[in-house]
Amino acid sequence: MAALKLFLLYVLLVLFHAPLHAAPAPDLEDRTREIATELRCVVCQNLSVADSPSEMAQQMRAIVREQLQAGKTDEQIKEFFVSKYGEWVLLKPKTTGFSALLWILPYVVLVIGVITALWFVRRWSTNKRQSVTPRAESSDLAPAQGELLRQDFALPDIEDTSSRAQLLRERGRVKDELNELEFDFQSGKLSETDYAALKHEIESKGGTVLRQLNSLPAEPARKSQHKPAKDKSPKDPVSHNRFKRWQLISGGVFLMLFGLALGVMLTQSIRPRQGANDSMTGDFMTGTTPANGEAAAALAEGKQAFSRQEFPKAIEAFKKVLSADPNHPEAHSYMGFVLMQAGHGDGALMAFEKALTRAPNFPMALWGKGMVLYQDKKDFAGAREIFERLLNLVPPGEERNEVAKVLAEIPATGGAPKSTSTAAPAATPSGQNISGTITIDPKLKDKIDPQAALFIIARPAAATGGPPLAVKKIDKPTFPLTYSLSQENVMMQGTPFTGKINITVRLDKDGNPTTRGAGDLTGEYKKNPVEVGAKNADVIVDQLL
Amino acid sequence: MSWRRLIITLLIIAPILALLAFGFTRDAKYITSPLLAKPATSFTVTLYDGKKIALADLRGKAVFLNFWASWCTPCRAEAHDLEAAWQKVKDKDMIFLGVALQDSDQASKEFLKEFNVTYPNGRDESGKIAVDYGTWGIPESFFIDPQGRITYKHVGAIRAALVLSKLEEAAKGIASAQEGRGDYQGVR
Numbered sequence: 001m002a003a004l005k006l007f008l009l010y011v012l013l014v015l016f017h018a019p020l021h022a023a024p025a026p027d028l029e030d031r032t033r034e035i036a037t038e039l040r041c042v043v044c045q046n047l048s049v050a051d052s053p054s055e056m057a058q059q060m061r062a063i064v065r066e067q068l069q070a071g072k073t074d075e076q077i078k079e080f081f082v083s084k085y086g087e088w089v090l091l092k093p094k095t096t097g098f099s100a101l102l103w104i105l106p107y108v109v110l111v112i113g114v115i116t117a118l119w120f121v122r123r124w125s126t127n128k129r130q131s132v133t134p135r136a137e138s139s140d141l142a143p144a145q146g147e148l149l150r151q152d153f154a155l156p157d158i159e160d161t162s163s164r165a166q167l168l169r170e171r172g173r174v175k176d177e178l179n180e181l182e183f184d185f186q187s188g189k190l191s192e193t194d195y196a197a198l199k200h201e202i203e204s205k206g207g208t209v210l211r212q213l214n215s216l217p218a219e220p221a222r223k224s225q226h227k228p229a230k231d232k233s234p235k236d237p238v239s240h241n242r243f244k245r246w247q248l249i250s251g252g253v254f255l256m257l258f259g260l261a262l263g264v265m266l267t268q269s270i271r272p273r274q275g276a277n278d279s280m281t282g283d284f285m286t287g288t289t290p291a292n293g294e295a296a297a298a299l300a301e302g303k304q305a306f307s308r309q310e311f312p313k314a315i316e317a318f319k320k321v322l323s324a325d326p327n328h329p330e331a332h333s334y335m336g337f338v339l340m341q342a343g344h345g346d347g348a349l350m351a352f353e354k355a356l357t358r359a360p361n362f363p364m365a366l367w368g369k370g371m372v373l374y375q376d377k378k379d380f381a382g383a384r385e386i387f388e389r390l391l392n393l394v395p396p397g398e399e400r401n402e403v404a405k406v407l408a409e410i411p412a413t414g415g416a417p418k419s420t421s422t423a424a425p426a427a428t429p430s431g432q433n434i435s436g437t438i439t440i441d442p443k444l445k446d447k448i449d450p451q452a453a454l455f456i457i458a459r460p461a462a463a464t465g466g467p468p469l470a471v472k473k474i475d476k477p478t479f480p481l482t483y484s485l486s487q488e489n490v491m492m493q494g495t496p497f498t499g500k501i502n503i504t505v506r507l508d509k510d511g512n513p514t515t516r517g518a519g520d521l522t523g524e525y526k527k528n529p530v531e532v533g534a535k536n537a538d539v540i541v542d543q544l545l
Numbered sequence: 546m547s548w549r550r551l552i553i554t555l556l557i558i559a560p561i562l563a564l565l566a567f568g569f570t571r572d573a574k575y576i577t578s579p580l581l582a583k584p585a586t587s588f589t590v591t592l593y594d595g596k597k598i599a600l601a602d603l604r605g606k607a608v609f610l611n612f613w614a615s616w617c618t619p620c621r622a623e624a625h626d627l628e629a630a631w632q633k634v635k636d637k638d639m640i641f642l643g644v645a646l647q648d649s650d651q652a653s654k655e656f657l658k659e660f661n662v663t664y665p666n667g668r669d670e671s672g673k674i675a676v677d678y679g680t681w682g683i684p685e686s687f688f689i690d691p692q693g694r695i696t697y698k699h700v701g702a703i704r705a706a707l708v709l710s711k712l713e714e715a716a717k718g719i720a721s722a723q724e725g726r727g728d729y730q731g732v733r
Contacts, residue, residue, distance in 0.1 A: 042681040043731055045574060055647050055733045056681075059672030084679040086579040258558075265565070361622055361728065392621050396655065 032065045035074055039064075039081055040091050048091055123158055127244070167213050174206035295324040302334060311338050329355040333364040340368065341451075341510070345376030366390040367403070375473075375511065380411050409468075411491050432497065433486035434458070434530055436537035438505055440479045444521055447544055450476065452520075453511040456539075458485050461500040461529035470497060475511070479541075500529035505539050520545045574731070576681050578698050582720040585610075585689045586677040590644060590667035593654055598642065598665055600693070607639045607716040608689040609708060612669075612680050614648040615656035619728040620684045623702035624660035630705040630712075631664045638691070639712055641665070646675045646683070647733050675732070682729035688715040696720040701727030 036050035036057075043054040049061055060081070067077045081089045093099040155172050156165035181202060185195040302317030315338055321331040336351030349372045355365035366386055374383035387407040394400040438456070440448065454477040458470040470489035474481070487497040507521040523541035530537045585608075589599040600608070611627060613620040631641045641664035645653040650668065657666055669675050678687060688697040688711045696715040699707070707725065714721070 042576065043733065056672065056675075060676060062671065063673060063676055081676075083579065084676060085576055085681070086679075088576050262565075265569075361618065392625065392660075393618055395616060395618075395621070396659075 028065060028068060031068055031074075032061060035064050035068075035077055036061050038078065038091055040089050042085065042089070126158065164213070164216055167209055167216075171206065171209045171213065174202060174209060177202050178206070295321050295328075298324075299328075299331060302331070306334055306338065311341065314338055327354070327358040329359040329362045329365060332358075333362065333368055336365065336368045336372075340372060340376070343451075345372050348372050349377070361389075361393055363390060363393055363399075366393070370406070371512070374406070374410055384410050384412075409471075409491065432532065433484050434501065434503065434532055434537050435482065435484040435535050436503075436525070436539060437480050437482050438477075438523075438539045438541065440521070441523075441540055441542035444541065444544060447519070447521060448479075448507065449509045449519065451511070452476070452507045452509050454481075455506045455508055456483050456485060457504045457506065458489070458497075458501045459504070461502050469495065469501065477507070498532050500531055502528040503530060503537055503539060504528075505541060507541055516545060518545055574682075575700075575726075576679070578679050578724055580679055580687075580695050581698060581722075581724060583695055585687065585693050585695045587693075588674045588677060590642075590669065590674065592665050592667040593657065594665075596665075598667065600642075600689075603640055603642075603689075604693055605638070605691045607691060607712050608687075609639070609641045609712055609715075610678070610687040610689060611641070611643045612646055612675060612678065612683050612685045613643060613656075614646055614683055615652040616648065617683050617730045619702040619730055621656075621660075622728065623684055623704070624656070624662065626703070626705040627708065628660060628662055628664070630708040633705075633709060634712060635664070637716075639716065643667070644669050644674055646672060646680065680732060682731050684729070688712060690715045690718045690720075692718065694718070694720065697724070699725035699727065701725075701729035703727055 033050050037048045039049040039060065041047045041049050041052035041054060041057045041060070043056045044052045047057075049057045049064070063080075064077055067080065072080075078090065087094060087099055093102045095103050153168070153171075156162075156168050178199070181190070181195065181198055184190050185192075190198070298317045298320040302314045302321065305311070305314035305317060314334065318331045318335050318338075321328050322335075325331075332351045332355035336348040336355065339345075339348035339351060349369065352365045352369040352372065355362055356369065359365070367390060370383045370386035370390065373379040373386060377383075384407065387403055387410065391400065391403050391407060394403055438454070454474040456472040456474070457468045459468045468491060470485050471491060472483065472485055472489045474483075485497075485503070490497050503525040505523050506516070508517075509519045510517060521541045522543045522545060523539050525537050525539050527537075585600060587599060587601040589597055591597050600610075609630075613624075627641065627643075634641075643657075643662065643664060643666035645656075645666065646669045648656075648668065653666070653668055656662075678685070682700050684702060686699040686703050686708070687695055690696050696719060697711045699711075703725070711721070
């Protein structure tokens, strides 16, 4: 029996306890999500921490989970984030303190709006009633009070809330009531007894009003008597109504213009986000870059045209971008490259400068400016400074290697080298230079780009890499041409122009010594290496890249 | 009477326009920190050389705490300046501490090597330190006085001269009323 009891007890315990143990604890993930839904993601800003796919939001969710596991309440966790990021981090602002205004203000504005609307409606209806009420006519009633009550007088302004004004309004109402009573009696709606009783009642009410009016101090009374005399409009209902109509029309026009201005301002200032780092406000009010469809499309079109070397088309497109945003750094940079291609170094430099005014660390503009200084202005010190700055900004990768390569090629000194625009004959003492003739393989004659620049490059025969020993650039060369490389063409000042040297030439389409592109023509001295002092180191340009 | 109406109308419209102007002219992305003049949260970070450093151990020194990442362009722009500033103060009672966030170990190390950074640097693997300092745009720099109180915050690249002057202020316990701003990049 005892065993049976124990068994039953056991069964009961199992039955009643089992569900308790099996009941799922409040789901941690659900609670984490619930809290994360109320927190604003610091990366996306318009998404909650729960919805944002960013790394930061993931880390924030992990912190929420961890704090929940540590037994913190929802409020404590939210308070933690508020202490770090401010109330900004809450998607729902608090209902206390200054934030409470955000909750209360809309209702306050609503109440004020309703009250104002009611006030206007009442005012309009009062005005209307006053304008349609027949004006008092002389009565055959004898009592002095009755006469006084029927006298015509100017009503005070509706906004005047003084006791005199209120009494005058009451007197006006009494007058109206008396007129209506008279009308009803004469049209036979009222018996003589009723008429007399009602008339007495109204007149006694009017008498009280008149007495109260008389008991008021004399001075304000004088003022109110003068006022209607000065302001004639209330006495003249036609001009008064006309005045009101004009007020209504001008109010309507003002509201319409205000709405239009607001509409234009909003459409101009708000735009779809172009990425995580973009803001939805911008353009003409904040002066940020235009991300509107038209300018973005023009920019894309310009870039495409630029890559196809359709420069007039590219210029048109970039001009369109610049008309939308006169300081667009990318458009200015591209314009700079176009001008560079056309050989307008000064114009290009100005374009890159404009881009850098808006974005001082814009890599593309830095690259362009550096190139102009290096190749066109021969300002090596300036170019070095720009490329060194750029080198710091560009993360490791192919682009950075390119910058490093150019930097290595720029001569260390700031002095501009002598002009290399024409093929100068050998001017240095013989024995210290290499000279010869450069000709084009007849098969490649039609491949010559009239804008191309010729680079004559001398590398030490022993070197396997690194910058050349000497380089000479000849813009728009005509073949065959004679050349001479000497000490004055060396890149690193102080390096002697001696020893065995490999001579190569490149007819470069883009005039950029650092880039070897398709369409460039190359050639080399067939008997490389050559000793400094050699003459007739002739080169035939016979390869197409 | 018409003057009174005009004034009432202006009184209604002016606050609305002011509110709109405020909304449209501010940087919607910018988050103003509530941490200025508040105690800096302590943390421990493992440095790239394997040692550990805790902020609490740096009491008595003015601390320059810098959050950075190797992929962040403004961080690269300020790297030389920070090292130059460090060279000037390393023998004083001041310390620089760099914390890399949202970055790989290798990329961070390469960054430090590239810019010859010699002050202590570690990585915030979980992102907890970044959240503790309300980080949202990098680089972000915090100046902490010898009592462990944040005296100044700068969002974006900072120049050496400003680092030195704000560090001097931190050493004296002078807290700035406003945070500074330079070129910044959002965290990821």
